[in-house]
Structures are given as structure tokens and as C-alpha cells.
Amino acid sequence: MPPSPPLSSASSSSAVSASGSSPSRRRASPPMHSTLQREDFDEVLESEVFVDVNRLRKYARHGIPDEIRGEVWKYLLGVEKPDRSNEFTQRRARHEAYQEIDKENVEVSKRVRGEVNRYLMRTKKDCRLDPHAVPAIFEAVICAYINCNNHVEYSPALIPVCAPFVITMKNDCDVYSCFERLADVLYESSQESNINKRVAQFLSYFRTLMPELYNYFEEEDLDVGEWASSWLRYLLSKELPVPSVLSLWDVYFAMPDYIDFHPFVCLAILRHLKDSLEDLEQSEIRSMLLRLPKMNISRIVSQAYNIRSEIQARYNIAMSPRS
Secondary structure: OOOOOOOOOHHHOOOOOOOOOOHHHOOOOOOOOOHHHHHHHHHHHOOOOEOOHHHHHHHHOOOOOHHHHHHHHHHHOOOOOOEOOOHHHHHHHHHHHHHHOOOOOHHHHHHHHHHHHHHHHHOOOOOOOOOOOOHHHHHHHHHHHHHHOOOOOOOOOHHHHHHHHHHHOOOHHHHHHHHHHHHHHHHHHOOHHHHHHHHHHHHHHHHHHOHHHHHHHHHOOOOHHHHHHHHHHOOOOOOOOHHHHHHHHHHHHOOOOHHHHHHHHHHHHHHHHHHHHOOOOHHHHHHHHHOOOOOOHHHHHHHHHHHHHHHHHHHOOOOOOOO
């Protein structure tokens, strides 16, 4: 594949090499997927004329190898176009457009630096980010997004939403492009009228499917709105361990309706943790819900499909079929 255009911005110079790669920001990790699966992805990605995104979606549902996750995500999110006839021109245009964005925002930069440091401390056991190199990347990307979207207010939640792209992408421009795609979707789905409706519907499903756990939360005076709103707004990027977020987003980005599907994943997590949660008291429940343990995402997603079918049968509503 033709290489991404080199970066030249001052904000990236300390973290990104002239080739656009940033080997210092990530630590190598052992392969998580079979050679055969990697070869399947490579066959699609190395096509000279057209990248079959439908095949990438099919493969991504079973997980994407770490070393090519960034490339695959770009196609799944529509950042890279399947038609490769103008690939280099399109990449350069995207890179030049990113370079022209104002990335200076003193107030936001200060808040981003503080939150990135806290995020790195919290995730240091499983987060593959260099604490000396990446704060500048977060600052540039998030400030660029805020400056281009005056209707969006800075939130600390933008850090964990951005982090998976910093982990997987090779240059700031790709981080920004993918983050922008997702952040726009999350902003729309999190508007007050939308999020209130989504939380209410989620709690209704929760009460119907797991009445004992729901009642136990009420007995413990747990603020359901606190954790439920966060779970639904940010695709569990704040709560799940980093490897679990990456695995979950592999599945989500391969779906046309991941925002609609996400509540069923949240319900599957509650069902998975039900016995453990019922043994805890209020403060312990809150801690677990805000810092979820590692879990088998493949099993959670399978359970989420089952729950969606169960809800569909109970409420007699039409939902998108599994593709």
C-alpha cells in the first residue's frame, strides 16, 4: 500500500517520525490471531484496485490482528475509500487539510494533558502507550476537533474515546480522521433528547430481563443514571480494559448499527456479572461498574445478540437482523 504522507507539524515532531510512523508510542505485543486470519486480511488490504470492505467487515467481527487494526479501522470507518485509483491523492489531501486545522487551545490543552496523565496511570497495566510521546498527540487531535466543532464542549471522556486510535494509528492525521468520525456519531447520539430516551429504554430492558439485579441496585441506592449514561454515551471506552475496548470496537466498526446494538452489549455485561454484583455493596458495585474487569468479548457479543432476540420477542419490535 502507498505510505501515508509524512507529518511535519510541530505538535507531532516529538512523537512522530518523518515517515509518519511512531514506533516509540507503542510497545510490541505478541500476535493474538492466527497467521491464516492475518493472511485473510492481507489478501483484502493488498488488492491493487479495490478493497472489499464487506470482506473486511466479515473478518473483523471475529477480531482484527493488532498490527493491522489501524488500517482495517480506517476502511471500516470510511476514512479510506475502497477505490484505490486515487488513494495517494486522497491521503495527501486529507493530510494537508489536517495540517491546516488550528490546534492551539490553551484551556483545552491544559485539561487534556492532565486527563491523559491520569488515563495513562489508570491503564498502565494494559495500555501500550508511551507516556512521554503521546500527550502531544492527544492535545493536537482533541484541540483540532474542538476548534472545528464549536458546538462541542470538552469532556474528559474524549480521552478514552480517542485513545484506541492513538494506540492503533501510525500518524496524527489518521488518529484525527478516525476520532472525528466516531466523535461525530457519539455527539449526535448523546444529545439530551436522544440520551435520555436511550437511558430510559435501556433501564426498561434491564428491569424486564434482570428484575432481581435491578431491584438489588435500587435497594443499595445505586445511582443508575451515573453509570448507565456513561456506558451508553462512550461505548464503554471509560469502563472496559483497553484490550477489551479494542476487541469490542472491532465488532462495532464492522456493523452498520453499532449505536443501536450497543445497549444489548451493556445488558450482556450485566448478565455476565450478575452473580458477582449481587454479592457486593453499593460502593463496591459502583467501583465494578465504572471499572469493569476483563471479559471474553466474543462471548459478550454473542450473548448480546441473544438478548436482542429476546427483547424483540418480548416487545414485538423490529430490529436489524444479524448480517
